[in-house]
Amino acid sequence: MINKRLIAMVPEVKPFIFKKVVASWVSLLAGIVLWFTVAKTLEQVLEEGAVAQGTGTAFLVAGGCIVIRFFLTRLSAGYTHQAAACVKARLRPAIYDKLRRLGSSYTDRFPTAEAVQLAGEGVEQLETYFGNYLPQFFYAMLAPLTLLIVFLPLSPLTAAVLFLCVPLIPAAIIAVQRVAKRLLRKYWDAYANLGDSFLENIQGLTTLKVYSADQARHKAMNEEAEHFRKVTMKVLTMQLNSVTIMDLVAYGGTALGSILSGRAFLLGQVSFAGAVAMILLASEFFLAMRALGSFFHVAMNGMAASERMFRLLDLTEPEEGGKTLENGPISIQELSFSYDGRKDALSGLECTIPQGGFFAVSGRSGCGKSTLAAVISGAQTHYRGSLQIGGTELREGSAESLRSLITVVSFNSYIFGGSVRSTLLEGRPDADESALQEVLRRVNLLDFVQSQGGLDMPLMERASNLSGGQRQRLALARALLKDSPIYIFDEATSNIDAESEEDIMGVIRSLKGRHTVLVISHRLANVTDADKILYLEHGRLCESGSHNALMRMDGGYAALFRAQQELEHPGGKEGEECEETA
Template identity: 50%
Template structure:
C-alpha cells in the first residue's frame, strides 16, 4: 500500500530506501552462504569425509558471513534513519507556512489542538512509514524471489510450495486493511476531539472557576477520555488479531515447506546438505512479509494522520487584494478626512 502524495514528499530520500533494501538483500545472501556451508560440513561428517581443513574453511565462511550480515543490518538501520530524517521538518515547515498564509483566523477552520497533535505525533507516525514500511515492502517482494531462484536447484517442489504460500500473508493484510482504515480514522477523530476539549477547557479554566462549572467539565473530559481508551483498546485488539493470523500463515507455510523437504529427502531426491539448507531457510520466505505486516499497522496509523495533515495543507487561503496605494505623499488633512468619513463617532 503506497500513497502517491506521500511519495512525492521524499525529494531525494529514495536512494536511502534503495540502500536499505540493498543492505537487507546482501545480508540474506550471506546468511544463505553460511547455512549452505554448515550443511555441507555436516554432510561431510555424516559421510566421514570431514577433516580439519574443511572445518576451518566452514568456520571461516560462517564467521565472515555473520560479520558481514551484522554490518549490513547496521547499514540498513542507518539508511532507514536517513530515509525519514528529512520528512518531518519538511511537513512541519509546510504546515507552519500554510498557517502563516491563512493568518490568525486559521482557528476558525481547524482547532488549534488538532494542528498541535498533527504536527507532533501525526508527523512522528510517518517516520515508520518512510523509514521502515516502504523499505520492508520492496524487500519483501525481493527476498522470496531470491530464495526461490537459489533454492530451486536443490528442491524445486519445496521451493515452489514455499513461494506459493508466501502471498497468503499479503492476502491477510488486505483483508483487514479496509476495517483497519475505518477504525484508525475513528481513532484519530476521537483523539483530536479529546485534545480540542482539553485545550479549550484549559484556556477557559478561569471562566469555569468563576461560574463553578469546572467540575462538570471535568466529568465531561472523563467521559471523553474513557471513549478514547475504548477506541485505543479496539485498535490494539485489531492489531493483535491481525498479527496472530499472519503468524499462523507464516509458520504454517514454513512447516509445509519443511514437510515437503523431508519427504524429498526420504525419497532420495535431496541430499542432507540441501535438506538442511531448505529447512533452515524455509522461514526466510515468510519473515520479511511477516515483519511488513507488523509495520503495516503503524504505517496505517501514520497514513490516517497524513489525511489530516493534507487537509490542513489543502485549506483555502484568502485571496490578496487587487488594489494598491497610489504613489506620492499622503497629507495629514486627507488622512483625517478619511478617518472622519469612516469613523464619525470618534469626532463627536
C-alpha cells in the same frame, strides 16, 4: 498501500529507501551463503565422522557472512534514521508554512490542537511509513523471489509450496485493511477531539474555576477519554488478531517447508546439506512479509494522519497579490465583510484615513470595530468593495509588504516565554542596548525591568509573571521598536489598570503625525482627541467626525459617551464639563 502524493512530498527519502532495500537484500544473500556453508559443513562432518579438511575455511566464510549481516543491519538502521530525518525536515515545515499562509484566521477552519497533533504524533507515524514500511514493502517482494530461485534447483515442490504460502500474509493484510482504515479514522477523530477539549479546558481553567464549571467539564472530558480508550482498544484488538493470523501463516508455512525438505531428503531428491539449508532458510520466505505486516498497522495510522494533513494542506489560501504596498492614505469604499457568507459584520463602509492621521473607531459591543481592524490588517481577507493603502488595493498587495507596513497591538497580544530582551528583539532584531532601554522608558517600564535584573529578566509563557498592565506595556514597546508606518490598536487598553491605560494612551497619541494611527477603544474618553471618530452601529458607519462635532450631533455617539461618563463618574462634574466643552 503506496501513496504517491505523500511520497512526492518527500523526494529526498527515495535514495534511502533504495539503499535500505539493497542492504536488506545483500544481507539476505549473506544469510543464504551462511546457512549453506553451515549445512555443507555438517554434511561433511556426518560423512567423515570428524572435522573435515577445509572446515577452517568454512568457519571464515560463516564468520564473514555474520559480520556482513551485522554491518548491513547497522547500515540499514542508519538509512531508517536518515529517512525519518527527511520526513521531519519536510513535513513539519510544510504544516507550519501552510498555517502561516492561511494567516491568523486559520483557526476558523482547522483546530489548533489538531495541527499540533499532526506536527507531532502524525509526523512520527509517517516516519515509520517512510523509514520502515516502504523499504520493507519492496524488500518483501524481492526476498521470496530470491529464495525461490535458490530453492527451485534443490526441490521444486518445496520451493513452489513455500512461494505460494507467502501471499497468504498480504491477503490477511488486505482483508483487514478496509476495517483498519475505517477504525483508524475513528481513532484519529477521537484523538483530535480529545486534544481539542484538553487544550480548551487548560486555557479556560481559571474561568471554569470561577464559575464552578470545572466538575462538569471534567465529567465531559472523562467521557471523551473513555470513548478514545474504547476506540484505542478496538485498534489494538484488530492489530493483535491480524498479527495472530500472520504468525500462523508464517510459522505454519515454515513448518510445512521443513517437512517437505525432510521428505525430499528421505526420497533422495536432495542432499543432506541441501535439506538442512532449506530448513534453515524456510522461515526467510515469510520473515520479510511478516515484518511488513508488523509495520502495516503503524503505516495505516500514518495514512490516517496523512489524510488529515492533506485536508489541512488542501485548504484554500487567502488570495495574495504581488504588488508592494506603500505607505499612504487608507481609502475605504463600499467595504462589506461577512464571516459566514450570510450576515454582514460590516456593510457599505466609506471613509479615508489620511497618512499620519489619528483616527478612532467606536461603537457598542458587536458593532464591527474589531472586524474592521482585522480587515485593514489583512487578518480577514474576503471583503467586498474597495480597501486601498497608498493607492494599492489591499487584496493585490503581498502579505510580506503588508506585514512590514502595519502593526497591530491588541488586548491579548501574545508574548512568548524567554526574556524581556528576546521579546523586544522580535520587533527589531538589530536593536542595540540603548534602543531597548529607550523604548522601555517610553512605556514607563524601564525602572521595573531594571529592578528585576535588567533586559535579561526571564519571562514565563505569555509573560504570566507580569501584571496585565506590564504585559501590555511590553507588547507596546515591542510594537514601537518595529516602527511601522501604520499602527492599529485594538482595545489595547482593555482590562488594565488606570495608570497603565494612561501611559499607553500617552504613547499612542505621541505617534500622531509620524505614523498613521487607528485606535479601537470601548472607552470613548480615550479617543476624544482623535482627528476623526468613526461611530459604527450593526456594521454600518452611522456617524463620523471629531468628538466635539459628534457631541453636537447628539446622536448615538453622544448618548454612549454620556452613558459611560455617568458610569465612571456618577453624579460627578467631569461628564458635564466634557459636554460643556463639546
